[in-house]
């Protein structure tokens with residue numbers, strides 16, 4: 377009961393996190409424009425009421441996001457650590473900015489308003505960057521821009537630029553051809569964003585046959601799909617927390633795709 381409740385509270389992080397990002401960025405823009413206008417009118421900048429209200433809500437939302445983020449925890453990894461540290465740093469920055477705002481609003485404060493403006497801008501940038509790193513954890517690197525890079529890709533380009541020698545991998549030419557025409561495109565489309573050169577989750581890379589067959593990770597047992605994690609994980613029933621690709625990220629592979637991978641792994645036994 378308590379465990380389920382903490383898990384629920386942790387997951388609200390994925391909703392709450394949007395508030396500090398939007399509120400701080402908008403508050404910073406509003407205040408920067410205000411400061412510019414006041415300067416043009418040769419008046420002294422003081423924090424405006426609208427952005428101060430936004431900042432107050434941003435403070436609450438940041439506290440809630442940091443807290444739920446720590447509760448959520450998530451499976452660890454260098455990226456999660458970066459996100460966590462930057463999240464905590466952002467929280468501290470927002471707290472310091474709060475004191476700067478209080479100082480800036482008290483009459484007679486000379487430098488405080490500009491310090492507040494600077495801290496507000498830095499906080500907005502830090503929270504934005506934290507959110508960006510967090511997005512890469514949940515969606516994989518380059519999730520948003522990938523459709524754009526596809527525009528510039530030549531669809532007629534051969535799958536592999538270098539001629540591969542099947543003997544290098546102790547497989548037949550036919551097995552290599554099946555891999556290049558049927559298997560690698562599936563892995564490229566559904567797995568490589570998290571299992572590629574930039575982001576090898578669990579140290580598993582699926583961007584080339586060399587890595588797929590690598591004895592280091594042993595995700596594949598030649599001729600034995602049942603014992604191969606590569607097959608096991610994609611054939612898990614929908615809803616299984618271990619399924620690949622992760623369900624919150626993408627739809628499961630189609631039965632045709634899993635069959636192609638299973639048959640190919642099976643064929644490697646002979």
Ligand code: HEC
Nearest residue numbers: 515516566567570577578580595605606610620621622625
């Ligand atoms: C959104 C990112 C993401 C995508 C897409 C993704 N994976 Fe993963 N994969 C992970 C993460 C994270 C782990 C580590 C899982 C864990 O520790 O529970 C992992 C682990 C694995 C492992 C190692 C598991 C083990 O038992 O050691 C294999 C094999 C794997 N994935 C295969 C695949 C395949 C095949 C695909 C495509 C069909 C795929 N993954 C797509 C994120 C992803």
